[in-house]
Amino acid sequence: MANKVWAFVDQFKGKALPASWEVVYTGRKLADQMGTGLAAVVIGSGVQDLAQTAIQYGADEVFLADDPSLDDYRANAYAAVLAQAASQGEPEIVLFPTSTRGREMAGMAAVDLNTGVLVDVVAMELEGDQLVATRPVYAGKLLSKVVCKGRPQLVTLRARAFEKPVADASRTGTVTATPAAMAEDEIKVKVMGYEKAEAGVSLTDASVIVSGGRGTSNNPKLDPPADVTDEAEVEIWKAQQGFKLIGDLASVLGGAVGASRAAVDAGYIPYSHQVGQTGKVVSPDLYIANGISGAIQHLAGMRSSKVIVAINKDPDAPIFKYARFGVVADLYEILPHLTAAMKERLDK
Amino acid sequence: MKIIVCVKQVPDSAATMSVDNGKVSWGDAPLVINPWDEYAVEAALRLTEEHGGDVVALSLGDENAKEAIKHALAMGCSEAILVNDPAMAGADTQAVARVLAAAIQKIGDADVVVFGKQAIDSDVGATPAMVARLLGWPALTLVSQISEVNGSSIKAERTMEEGRQQVEAGLPAVLSIVKDYGEPRYPSFIGIRKASRAQVPEWTAADMGITAPEAMVAWPEVMEPPARQIANEIIEGGSPEEIAAKLADKIMEEKVL
Numbered sequence: 001m002a003n004k005v006w007a008f009v010d011q012f013k014g015k016a017l018p019a020s021w022e023v024v025y026t027g028r029k030l031a032d033q034m035g036t037g038l039a040a041v042v043i044g045s046g047v048q049d050l051a052q053t054a055i056q057y058g059a060d061e062v063f064l065a066d067d068p069s070l071d072d073y074r075a076n077a078y079a080a081v082l083a084q085a086a087s088q089g090e091p092e093i094v095l096f097p098t099s100t101r102g103r104e105m106a107g108m109a110a111v112d113l114n115t116g117v118l119v120d121v122v123a124m125e126l127e128g129d130q131l132v133a134t135r136p137v138y139a140g141k142l143l144s145k146v147v148c149k150g151r152p153q154l155v156t157l158r159a160r161a162f163e164k165p166v167a168d169a170s171r172t173g174t175v176t177a178t179p180a181a182m183a184e185d186e187i188k189v190k191v192m193g194y195e196k197a198e199a200g201v202s203l204t205d206a207s208v209i210v211s212g213g214r215g216t217s218n219n220p221k222l223d224p225p226a227d228v229t230d231e232a233e234v235e236i237w238k239a240q241q242g243f244k245l246i247g248d249l250a251s252v253l254g255g256a257v258g259a260s261r262a263a264v265d266a267g268y269i270p271y272s273h274q275v276g277q278t279g280k281v282v283s284p285d286l287y288i289a290n291g292i293s294g295a296i297q298h299l300a301g302m303r304s305s306k307v308i309v310a311i312n313k314d315p316d317a318p319i320f321k322y323a324r325f326g327v328v329a330d331l332y333e334i335l336p337h338l339t340a341a342m343k344e345r346l347d348k
Numbered sequence: 349m350k351i352i353v354c355v356k357q358v359p360d361s362a363a364t365m366s367v368d369n370g371k372v373s374w375g376d377a378p379l380v381i382n383p384w385d386e387y388a389v390e391a392a393l394r395l396t397e398e399h400g401g402d403v404v405a406l407s408l409g410d411e412n413a414k415e416a417i418k419h420a421l422a423m424g425c426s427e428a429i430l431v432n433d434p435a436m437a438g439a440d441t442q443a444v445a446r447v448l449a450a451a452i453q454k455i456g457d458a459d460v461v462v463f464g465k466q467a468i469d470s471d472v473g474a475t476p477a478m479v480a481r482l483l484g485w486p487a488l489t490l491v492s493q494i495s496e497v498n499g500s501s502i503k504a505e506r507t508m509e510e511g512r513q514q515v516e517a518g519l520p521a522v523l524s525i526v527k528d529y530g531e532p533r534y535p536s537f538i539g540i541r542k543a544s545r546a547q548v549p550e551w552t553a554a555d556m557g558i559t560a561p562e563a564m565v566a567w568p569e570v571m572e573p574p575a576r577q578i579a580n581e582i583i584e585g586g587s588p589e590e591i592a593a594k595l596a597d598k599i600m601e602e603k604v605l
């Protein structure tokens with residue numbers, strides 16, 4: 001019997017995104033509901049071990065395209081492998097993580113397979129073989145039900161929106177070698193180099209995020225070193241002291257550091273930390289906002305967090321309306337104590 | 349160089365969205381150019397400033413899309429085209445991509461087609477990849493820097509979650525631009541005057557020799573998210589140390605760690 005549900009394992013340099021296993025695990029549940037099997041798709045070079053992990057998370061079969069030409073991620077080459085395999089295997093549903101790779105690969109595969117793609121789905125139900133999915137639109141200000149009229153139904157799942165995956169080391173499955181689908185001169189893209197980003201927990205996968213806003217630079221008591229004289233530099237230097245406190249709390253909580261756009265635009269912290277409508281949309285279990293006013297564009301990116309804590313000097317800051325717990329105070333006064341108190345309670 | 353930049357019109361990011369009788373409403377918020385597309389226009393203009401050539405702004409939408417187009421013209425694009433066809437009303441991403449690809453072919457001779465990263469209304473982020481696939485061109489998405497362009501290839505840096513990747517692609521190519529590229533310019537006074545006088549040709553699907561593609565995705569319902577009941581609690585009283593200790597206890601009680 002052919003496996004009618006497929007799950008794409010998004011990996012980079014041999015490391016799978018945590019969201020990939022959520023997708024495999026969710027695919028397993030869907031396949032059981034439909035009375036069919038689950039196939040995972042692993043594409044890369046030297047990625048055999050990921051095929052085994054996919055089996056542990058629920059795959060019955062793994063289409064493994066392991067080829068030197070697939071070492072570097074190139075969207076068209078990867079999408080072509082997936083689309084070619086799908087046009088032969090005829091799945092009903094193909095799931096992807098909502099990563100940037102997931103979005104573009106699903107898009108390209110939709111073109112090849114002449115079907116539709118449902119992006120960034122946060123919930124779904126089965127009606128027979130038809131998925132009825134829910135996805136946020138307008139940065140989560142509204143929700144839309146969506147259905148795919150073509151086949152296969154291509155769906156990208158938002159990270160952390162579905163059940164936490166559990167691996168079962170005793171599971172077994174088959175691995176089917178799958179060929180690369182594009183010749184080098186058709187791909188037309190060469191990867192010349194790569195620099196790894198600073199290490200740290202990725203915002204979208206984080207279960208705890210501690211964020212800072214423009215308020216991080218507001219501490220008149222701080223004295224910058226003598227060589228920092230320029231007004232803008234002083235502001236950035238101060239904000240960086242605030243972000244140090246934020247980073248300390250984040251590391252005690254095992255979380256990631258986020259920021260408002262005002263903090264990013266002012267040069268306090270790189271854009272990769274920006275949360276919001278034009279940054280990352282996140283929904284951690286715990287979001288601690290420090291010196292962030294709560295503009296609608298920021299709220300759009302974090303409103304669905306389970307527990308929101310706000311520390312802000314201004315009692316009228318809009319962020320307090322969305323916060324489970326609020327502290328009206330200077331972040332510089334609270335954060336060091338909060339970090340110490342959390343450390344004590346988490347027994348670290 | 350001939351560059352096409354795809355711009356979409358969207359409700360302002362500050363809009364409060366609601367659903368009235370099943371229809372999406374943004375109240376009296378203005379319609380604006382998709383914020384990500386401003387970076388795309390900036391990249392397109394800088395390319396022609398360095399290498400010569402023209403930028404054509406392309407948008408699919410109804411009469412309303414003129415604001416996005418005007419903004420692109422005011423920033424410095426030399427021409428614009430609006431694809432406006434009532435048959436495209438329920439278009440999904442692939443239908444949009446097919447129409448944009450047809451328009452790009454009708455405009456002809458493009459070396460580079462530049463996109464924003466994502467539209468802030470539909471939040472899909474797949475249109476650039478789809479258009480590239482339809483045209484059979486390479487896609488360099490999430491571009492933060494363009495380092496070199498010559499007659500037949502482009503070198504750029506992509507900013508991904510995992511790091512920065514230096515890539516080279518043959519031309520013609522599709523690019524999508526991210527914020528790290530650099531701030532978009534403000535429209536100049538002269539630019540705004542020019543834009544307000546510009547004649548923007550409108551094309552239908554038939555003008556491009558295609559029939560409006562059928563949507564593969566349907567959205568039977570749009571809803572406002574269920575209101576979340578948040579029990580706000582202000583932690584106060586005592587020294588910062590005492591407040592921090594209280595807050596820490598409260599956080600622990602939530603059992604999210």
Ligand SMILES: Cc1cc2nc3c(=O)[nH]c(=O)nc-3n(C[C@H](O)[C@H](O)[C@H](O)COP(=O)(O)OP(=O)(O)OC[C@H]3O[C@@H](n4cnc5c(N)ncnc54)[C@H](O)[C@@H]3O)c2cc1C
Nearest residue numbers: 213214215218260261262276277278279291293298313331
């Ligand atoms: C198209 C568009 C897209 C946007 N996208 C985003 C986005 O993705 N993400 C985003 O965040 N924003 C976005 N914005 C910007 C948004 O509108 C706000 O300007 C921004 O979120 C404000 O950041 P902030 O809260 O840090 O700064 P502010 O609004 O200036 O707030 C600073 C807060 O810090 C408090 N404060 C000051 N000092 C202290 C202190 N010592 N201790 C404690 N509190 C203190 C103040 O009371 C104030 O509430 C976007 C805007 C536009 C137009």
Ligand SMILES: Nc1ncnc2c1ncn2[C@@H]1O[C@H](COP(=O)(O)O)[C@@H](O)[C@H]1O
Nearest residue numbers: 354355408463464466467472473474475
């Ligand atoms: N209707 C449209 N007209 C012109 N360009 C569009 C349109 N829709 C999407 N785009 C382009 O595609 C990018 C990604 O959009 P999306 O895939 O819908 O998130 C946008 O930033 C635009 O550059």
